Amino acid sequence: MNISIAGGGAFGTALANALIKENSITIHTRNKQVIAEINTSRKNPSYFPNKILSKAIKATDDLQSISNADYLFLCIPSNAIIDFMKQLQLKPECVVINGAKGFGQKGKFIPDAIAEIIPNRLASLKGPSFANEFIFEIPTSFTIATSDISDFQNIKSLFRSNLAVFDYTDDIRGVELLSILKNIYAIIVGIVDAYYNSSNVRFLVFTKALNEIKRILEIFSVKSDTIFRYAGIGDFGLTSLNDLSRNRTLGLLIGKGFFGQNPGNPIVLEGVNAIDHIYGKLTYSQHSELPYFSQLHNLFNNRINVKDFVNYVIYN
Incomplete structure (x- = not known):
């Protein structure tokens, strides 16, 4: 699977590192230093200086590459998501998963706001997850909220089963x-x-x-x-x-x-x-x-x- 993660911060990096290595994993960030460090040394020293990341992870600032994504995880500030999404051309089957916490622009729930601009299937990923534990491969739990339980099963299968534990609701x-x-x-x-x-x-x-x-x-x-x-x-x-x-x-x-x-x-x-x-x-x-x-x-x-x-x- 082609997986794009919007955001090269602590949570986006930890989430990328928890995905199974058979996936093609790309972190998208505007930070040139983070891109260079991930691609050359497999580290994101701004957040986790002592952690070597999965070999499957690469980083880029090229938004065009997201057009090939099967799954897009949003790990950027909530108030930046809609402007970010307006720049993208996603394939119709791409599932968009919101990992940001907070209201979007004009006080709307982020999935509601996203649904106004794209027709793609949506999910929400939230749970008790400190990134500084998750990155060091401590088992961590999340709720996946999606209207389609098959999307829940598919998103769950992207992660290493010894790192991430999930429950399900359709209550996005x-x-x-x-x-x-x-x-x-x-x-x-x-x-x-x-x-x-x-x-x-x-x-x-x-x-x-x-x-x-x-x-x-x-x-x-x-x-x-x-x-x-x-x-x-x-x-x-x-x-x-x-x-x-x-x-x-x-x-x-x-x-x-x-x-x-x-x-x-x-x-x-x-x-x-x-x-x-x-x-x-x-x-x-x-x-x-x-x-x-x-x-x-x-x-x-x-x-x-x-x-x-x-x-x-x-x-x-």
């Missing part, structure tokens, strides 16, 4: 929404952990947060049981409870007072960027059903301080 929009919500609620868990650093409090908040995430899935008319897939509770657990998570770390820093109440800090994060968009889609009565989400929105809009936020989260 639910998986996309979960990939956004887990970042938002990880910030909340981080803020509270900065105050208490207590297992009791941590799982008090985790449980309430999980119930709110489930309620938002219902509000957006996607399948609430998608929360039980790897892309649901698995990815939320990884993101909210592990200090390697950028969103949890942002919460810890806010809780310690480094960023105050304003999310306009130098860390660009999917969770922060999505809060206003989701809040605007909720009715007033739905705000009251989602106290954690609503209070985080208030915190980021300077209507409440961190101490009051933490007390509200725990005691309400």
Whole structure:
């Protein structure tokens, strides 16, 4: 199979390295240094200086080569995907798999936005997957969401079975929404952990947060049981409870007072960027059903301080 991976960052590189070597694997990136390093030394030292990559991987900045792809994995920032896709000429049978997390342009789910410009079959790939573990061949889990279960089986078969474990759902929009919500609620868990650093409090908040995430899935008319897939509770657990998570770390820093109440800090994060968009889609009565989400929105809009936020989260 001809497999193209858009993005030569940490996740795109780790994903490429997990594909079976019988595939023809091409990483597409604009970074000339990354291209040269992968093609000459089989390394991407910007992210993994000590890892030798699979011999099957090559890198290029030639978008024309994507026209031969049987599968295209999108591992670039979510807000760049539509402009990227408009530059491509894909063959009709190419399956496009979104690995990016976050809303696309104009607040649309990325597969929905892609479907407006190309007729190709689409899938979503999400799960509890730190790239710096995946690259060193630690078993890692993903949910593949696609309307066609045969595409699930085919995408699964592209990967080395000792590295990647998969579950399936046809709920593409639910998986996309979960990939956004887990970042938002990880910030909340981080803020509270900065105050208490207590297992009791941590799982008090985790449980309430999980119930709110489930309620938002219902509000957006996607399948609430998608929360039980790897892309649901698995990815939320990884993101909210592990200090390697950028969103949890942002919460810890806010809780310690480094960023105050304003999310306009130098860390660009999917969770922060999505809060206003989701809040605007909720009715007033739905705000009251989602106290954690609503209070985080208030915190980021300077209507409440961190101490009051933490007390509200725990005691309400």
